[in-house]
Amino acid sequence: MNVIVFASRKGGSGKSTLTAHLAAQAHRPSRPVLLIDCDPQGSLTLWHKLRGGSEPPLRAAVDGVADLIKAAKQAGYEWVFIDTPPNMSAAVTDAIHAATLVIIPARLTVFDIAAVKETMDLCRKLNKPYAVVINGVPARRDNTESPYVREARQVLTQLNVPVWSGQITQRTNYSLALAEGEGAKEYDSNSEAANEVAALWTAIEKSVKAINGMYEGVAMHRVAA
Numbered sequence: 122m123n124v125i126v127f128a129s130r131k132g133g134s135g136k137s138t139l140t141a142h143l144a145a146q147a148h149r150p151s152r153p154v155l156l157i158d159c160d161p162q163g164s165l166t167l168w169h170k171l172r173g174g175s176e177p178p179l180r181a182a183v184d185g186v187a188d189l190i191k192a193a194k195q196a197g198y199e200w201v202f203i204d205t206p207p208n209m210s211a212a213v214t215d216a217i218h219a220a221t222l223v224i225i226p227a228r229l230t231v232f233d234i235a236a237v238k239e240t241m242d243l244c245r246k247l248n249k250p251y252a253v254v255i256n257g258v259p260a261r262r263d264n265t266e267s268p269y270v271r272e273a274r275q276v277l278t279q280l281n282v283p284v285w286s287g288q289i290t291q292r293t294n295y296s297l298a299l300a301e302g303e304g305a306k307e308y309d310s311n312s313e314a315a316n317e318v319a320a321l322w323t324a325i326e327k328s329v330k331a332i333n334g335m336y337e338g339v340a341m342h343r344v345a346a
Contacts, residue, residue, distance in 0.1 A: 122194045123329050124201045126220040131236035132207035135226040135256040137164035138295060140204040142318045143325070145304020147200060148177040155198045157182050157189055159216055160206040171302030185215045209239060217243060222328055222342060223251035226289075227277075229258055229269045234276055241282060250332055250342035253282055254321065256289040260313075285341050287320050 125143075127136040137160065148154040156179040158165040169179040182189050186203060193201050203216045217223055225240050227233040237253055244251040255274070259267040266274075270288060277284050289295075290313065298308035305314040324341050331340035 122190075122198055122201065123221040123333075124190060124203065124219050125325065125329075126203045126205060126216045126223045127226065128205045128213055128217060128223055128240050129225050129227065129233070129236050130207055130209055130239050131227075131233050134207070134228055134233055134236065135289065136160075136207075137162075137168070137204050138299065139224065139226055139254065139256065139289065139321075140165055140202050141168045141299060142295065142304045142306075142314075143322055144177050144202050146306055146318050146322045147202075152200065153177065153198050154200040154202060155180065155189075155193045155196075157186055157201060157203045157216075159183055159186065159212050160204050162206070165204045168299055168302060171300070173302065175302075183212060185212060186219055187215060190219050209243065214243065214247070217249055218247055220249050221332060222325065223249055224325070225251055225253045226256040227253050227273070228256055229273050234273070237277070237282065238280060241280070250328070251283070252324075252328065252341040253277055253284045254289060255284065257291045258288050260290045260292075261288075283342050285321060285324055287317060287324070289317055289321065290314075292317075 127140045144154050144156055154177040156177055158181050161183050180189050205213045205216050223244050225237055227237050258270050292314045294312050294314040298305050305318045328340040328342045
């Protein structure tokens, strides 16, 4: 079983948004996903209610995840996605300790970069692979990244941080899909938003295979820990 933790001390970085869209992308009857909402704000829980209680299933765990992860493994879940609160609490440490891979969303602000470093330090302390996903940024033009995105990549590279080569762009479809209790693919499978989420999920799968020793290609977590 693989545990993907979405973590950042910075509120508004996009943890719940990425968790929801990726869960909708990944979950299949043959590849069951369990969602765990550790954030007292309950954004992921709200999205799940908007789905009408449909798959993937969700559990709340503001005090810790160990028991839920143990039960998920016994129940045969292949993936567990954990949304964490924007702090460095014991609940966050507990989630990262259980992680196969930690995804750290970051927007283009000095505060997000600082939060990345804090979360990264915790991942390194716990010897857990991690990767940053640049989130909520301007669209590419002529297949060229915004100067702000290039600058952010440069800063993160100087910190020796593994960064996904793609980006999650600021798109209306992400918000519209969440409001309907859907993921980007469910809302509009032909949209750029759906393509971005699919590409990110592919990168996560490759990284997890590398972590598990099943894949020898370049993985986005390669300099982690």
